[in-house]
Amino acid sequence: MRIALERPDQPEVLALVDALDAYQKPLYPAESFHGIDLPTMLRPNVLFAVVRDATGAALGCGAAVLQEGFAELKRMYVRPEARGRGAALRVIAFLEQELVARGVHLVRLETGTLQPEALGLYARCGFVRRGPFGGYGPDPLSVFMEKTLPPPGGPGAPACG
Known part of the structure; x- marks a missing residue:
């Protein structure tokens, strides 16, 4: 496997995002769905890894969407047939390295209560639960998490991967 920052507007990559939406949208009402669209993914403050x-x-x-003082992890998805081989762990680890290289040391995320695999993945990567952040409000179907990233070469939160 290889991971790189890429443009999300490639047909094969858009198919991944569409598959993620097809999985998530039936699970949650519209007000509890917090995906980002293609124009947002193309902004310069977004690191998109494939x-x-x-x-x-x-x-x-x-x-990873770079914000003031932190980055938000978004659009995490691995094709079902590719799961169990560490791809998601590697994507998170790659994004964490990219963030640290850019001086970002806090990563936050929102995921749904109906996605136990995602919750387990994030916990294994060192994310801990917290309250809503940014523009999110309380939502009984959302779980908010964060992780502090160590400086390059320094001690800190467990690496994902």
Whole structure:
């Protein structure tokens, strides 16, 4: 597997985002769905990572939206047939490295209560629960989490991966 920052407007990558939406949208009412659209993903403050297999096929993706004082993890998805091979862990670890290189040391996220696999993944990566942040309000279907990233080469939160 290889991971790189890529444009999200590639057809194969858009298919990943569409698959994520197809999975999440039936789980939650519209007011509890917090995905970001393509124009947002194309903004300069968004790091969009794609993990590909040896043939170059896109297996998964994830984004980090740089905000004032933190980054928000968004659009994490791995194709069902590619799960269990560490792709999601690698995407998160890659994004964390990119953030630290840019001087960002706090990562936050919102995920849904109906996604136990995601909750487990984030906990394994060192994310801890917190209250709503940014523009989010309280939502019984949302779980808010964060993780402090260590400085390069320094001690800190467990690495994901």
